[in-house]
Amino acid sequence: MTLGSLADPAAEHARWIWRNGELVPWERATVHVNAVGHASVAAVFEGVKAYLAEDGRRLLVFRLDDHLRRLADSARLCRLDLPYTPAELGRAVLDLLRANECRDDTYLRPWAFPAGIIREQLVPAGVACETVIDSWPFRARPPADEGCRAAVSSWLRISDASTPPRAKAFSNYHNGRLAAIEARTNGHDWPILLNDRHKVSEGPGSCVALVRDGTVITPSLTSGVLDSLTRATALDLLADLGVPTEVREVDRTELHLADELFFLGTAWEILPIREIDGLRVGDGKPGALTRRLAETYRAVVRGADGHRPEWLTELPI
């Protein structure tokens, strides 16, 4: 990737950003200070990964169409008129990867927010939208990841009856943020949030699953979770591997009795949980099924075994 410079050298950025149908230099992709704040109340986004293929000759964007369809769904739920179709944004993602000369793992964030200066906190429906795609390099989770320590949060997950978690809206992340801060303050790595029925929902940026007696169990989509593509991917891959799965309401104490526990999401990939609420999960090391799923996921996203090519959008490099 061609990188520009920033005052903070750790904050690498790509040279180009896609904005409203054009590639614009990163430095010129600005908005007026009056345009931030209220506009973000209704902003929606996606997090997508392009992986360097195992053969080193292609970038493979994982489930691009599905991510962009979910962006359209989020915009609909937030009453935003997204001016581009998922197919148009799919082409824009590839244009951006080409323009930035990406040759390695790249995170892409397509997003949309009410355009111009919005003075009304209750951003009205149907306002004009800006659509942006930015990108930056990421490092994939190492195979020997030891996992993290999680704790159930005292903050409840937002609910479909108040601020629907089904929409991937920036404003939803304040909920996960408070939970993440609480977890860190109490010496854990990440929180797991319960929903308004006090059943397990998800992490602040990922879904969650447990293993009990060889079955992988994950909360249902009506548990106050994002309709995660990694969760859907994992359920399909586990079926391919012949591993039984259950999608249902999950009690907090099921987490405590789990043989294995893991987070799953685009950003975190398959992240083992080695401790929950101060209790060791299994033998405190990533479990066999978690490792098997993580390895399978890793192979699929890099096109290593030719499995599920329909999930991969190829860009020769």
Ligand SMILES: Cc1ncc(COP(=O)(O)O)c(C=O)c1O
């Ligand atoms: C709150 C939340 N739940 C779940 C997920 C996992 O979704 P996906 O697997 O589509 O990345 C994410 C990540 O985007 C998230 O932010």
